[in-house]
Amino acid sequence: MSTSLLSLSTIIHTLPLGLQQHLFRVRGVALELAERHGVDAAKVEVAALGHDLYRAMPPDEMLVLARQWRLDVHPVEQRVPILLHGPLAAERLRRDCGVTDTEVLEAVRWHSTGCPGMGKVTLAVFLADKLDPEKAEGSSQLRWVSEVARKSLERAAFLYLSAEIASLVERGSLLHPASVEARNDLIVRLDAAR
Ligand SMILES: [Fe+2]
């Protein structure tokens, strides 16, 4: 992982300061969750630091780059190109940082929406991104998700996705099917674990 981290930190230092600070806070939360739940810390660290490499790119440029790299663009992503910043970051890590680990690439790719079959690395990074203390401290709902995440990554992700999907529906916004499938999958997994 050390070569990955070296080239990754070079890229991170080109990002806006606020975004760099978000990446470091997310790394902190993700590593705490990883330790608590026995998740591979090295993988979580690379995914947490790399998840938002394209967050500051204008959305129309995201669409152009995704096409240039021949990534699959879902019709919802076509309408809401900001959703491409995870897939673009995963592709950049693969191309320029030598990241081949499928758990790291999955965690980065799906950090915005979630996806069905989320592994522990993906769950830790997905939740850590939402639980960045800067965002979470002012929200009673996120503080609750954070509490639950101490016990169960799956249950916390289910609660977060349920609230997020309800809020998108309430606002009349598009839903990415990966979020709906992620939530369905978590319900089945949580039921099976009972
Ligand atoms: Fe993001």
Ligand SMILES: [Fe+2]
């Ligand atoms: Fe983020």
